[in-house]
Amino acid sequence: MAPTDHLATALLPLLGGPSNIASATTCMTRLRIALHDPTALRAPGVRALPGVLGLVVDGDTCQVVLGPGAVARVAADLEELRRADALRAGRKARNATPGKLALRRVAQIFVPLIPALTGCGVIAGLAGLLANLRQLPALTTAFTATAAGFMALIAVFVGYNTAKEFGGTPVLGGAAAAVTVWPGVTQVHTVTGQLRPGQGGVLGALAAALVAVYAEKACRRLVPEAVGVLLVPTVTILLAGLVALYGLMWPAGEVAAAVGRFADRLPAEGGAAAGLVLGGLFLPLVMLGLHQALIPVHTTLITEQGSTVLLPLLATAGAGQVGAALAVYVRVGRDAAVRRTVRSALPAGLLGIGEPLIYGVSLPLGRPFVTACVGGAVGGGLLGLLEQLGGAIGATAIGPSGWALFPLLSGEHGPLRAAAGYGAGLAAGYAAGFAVTYLFGFPAENARGRHPRDNGDAALGSVQDR
Incomplete structure (x- = not known):
């Protein structure tokens, strides 16, 4: 057994633990480690370890001299230990499942x-x-x-x-x-x-x-x-x-190639039904973090075909969320805290960043999250129908959504027609999300004249406390 086989395990606590390491890099013979707290370094202990040929300390950085070959092995072991520690901490904090770990x-x-x-x-x-x-x-x-x-x-x-x-x-x-x-x-x-x-x-x-x-x-x-x-x-x-x-x-x-063929057939054959499903189910995927699984699919379509036809359809879900948030803003006129939350999260929502509205507004209220999904389904359904009739609309890049997606649109009949179709889908999502949320997103007022939001006081209280 080489003297460096378990060196990383012995070295880690002497450096102050995994959380004390800001970065670790290597050269031919030295392991350079930047520390968050240099006072936690136990230099005599590091120098005494078998396999350590020397230690140089300079401010918040220490250089552990290990020699050629050994330095790469110890650095890899150290990184694995740090990664394992981070994964354990994250799993404990988030109760991560193997599926969530794979998505991460x-x-x-x-x-x-x-x-x-x-x-x-x-x-x-x-x-x-x-x-x-x-x-x-x-x-x-x-x-x-x-x-x-x-x-x-x-x-x-x-x-x-x-x-x-x-x-x-x-x-x-x-x-x-x-x-x-x-x-x-x-x-x-x-x-x-x-x-x-x-x-x-x-x-x-x-x-x-x-x-x-x-x-x-x-x-x-x-x-x-x-x-x-x-x-x-x-x-x-x-x-x-x-x-x-x-x-x-x-x-x-x-x-x-199979992913590309599916994407080609989706707007041509799926049409409104495909758009309705994609637009309606995307917000729950975002809520659960499962939308990350689509990133390789989008990237594959962009590299193979130049654009992803899935993203514009999925982006209509954000439009349903924005429409629902606007309806919440109107219906809870007596609740300044919720209205303030909507105002602060709405600009991000218009640019396709839906998490602030999901976790700050619609999800705590319950029904508005469901009606937001309905709005997204209507917007996606209309866009899917327009694509079935007039050709697919794709995005040449991933990341932006909502209004930020307009400069990235492409289509069989040019970017202007693609923008018009996508804009129609967004408008339908805004309108449907607002209307359905306004009409069905709150319990009806009862005979004692309670405000529609009163049924969700507990949930709203958690929003106000943020």
């Missing part, structure tokens, strides 16, 4: 990519507008290149984040995923035929990075530390790359 990991992989997806989507929309207007062709080409660069390499970022989330070296995950987008894969022939760059999209990249993570962990257990600095990354990238080429890209490509 999906979010950790894809959510950091949303700003770039949003920015590139807006730039692509501007390029499309210039192309349609036949103005500034040179600038149009530059805009297109700027927007397409990130999308061409999104697999690398997915691989990087996947390895980071699952406890591997992030850059090795990115390197393994990069194999899937290299133009030269067209020269690789498998039993399923010739490969193409990007085949499998983000799903193939995620799978390749997972292979890299487990290959790296196995190598660190088996390879001697003296040669680990050379062999571990080499074997990790080689093994993950070969598995990606000969075992992952084709099946991942088939899954991505």
Whole structure:
């Protein structure tokens, strides 16, 4: 057994525990650790540990000298211990289930990519507008290149984040995923035929990075530390790359193609029924956090087809929520606290950020949450019908919703017609959410003249206390 096999376990309490570590990075021989509270460091104990060759303390940063090979192993073990501690704390606090943990990991992989997806989507929309207007062709080409660069390499970022989330070296995950987008894969022939760059999209990249993570962990257990600095990354990238080429890209490509075919058929065949279901059920998904599971689907559609037709339909749920909140604002005229909550959360709701209205207004009241779902179903149903009659409407990026989605819309008949159809869906959601909530979202006034909100005093009290 190497002297560093259990070093991370012994090192962690001497550093002040997992919560005291702000960040941990490595060089060839040293583990650099930034501490929230440097006074919690027990330097003599660290220096006395077997396998520690030295310790340098500089303010809130300490450098543990471990030597080549050993430093990577200890850093990986330390990160696993920190991650396990964070997961235990989160599970205890939230009573997390395995499903919620899986969704959290999906979010950790894809959510950091949303700003770039949003920015590139807006730039692509501007390029499309210039192309349609036949103005500034040179600038149009530059805009297109700027927007397409990130999308061409999104697999690398997915691989990087996947390895980071699952406890591997992030850059090795990115390197393994990069194999899937290299133009030269067209020269690789498998039993399923010739490969193409990007085949499998983000799903193939995620799978390749997972292979890299487990290959790296196995190598660190088996390879001697003296040669680990050379062999571990080499074997990790080689093994993950070969598995990606000969075992992952084709099946991942088939899954991505199936998702694309489903998305193509949804507006054409599902129409109003599909929009009604998607618009009506999305708020409960958001409430439970299950909407995170759709991020890879949206990303796959954007990388494969250039846009996701699901997002505009789902966005109508937010319109139903806004309409319901406006009705609450009108009906609870005597409750200044609830009206203040609606006013503060409404701007975010108009931009598609529904959680403040869900948790601050409609969900505590009960009925308005249900009527908000009805409003979203009406908006989604109308948009689905318009798509069935006039062609699909998609979003070139994920993240924004509500009014913020307008610059990202695309459609078979141009962005203006897509914006008109989407705007009609939003308007229907606003109107239906307001009307249904106003009429049915509160108990009827009884003979003693109680205000409609009085039946929900307990729930409203929790809102007022915030």
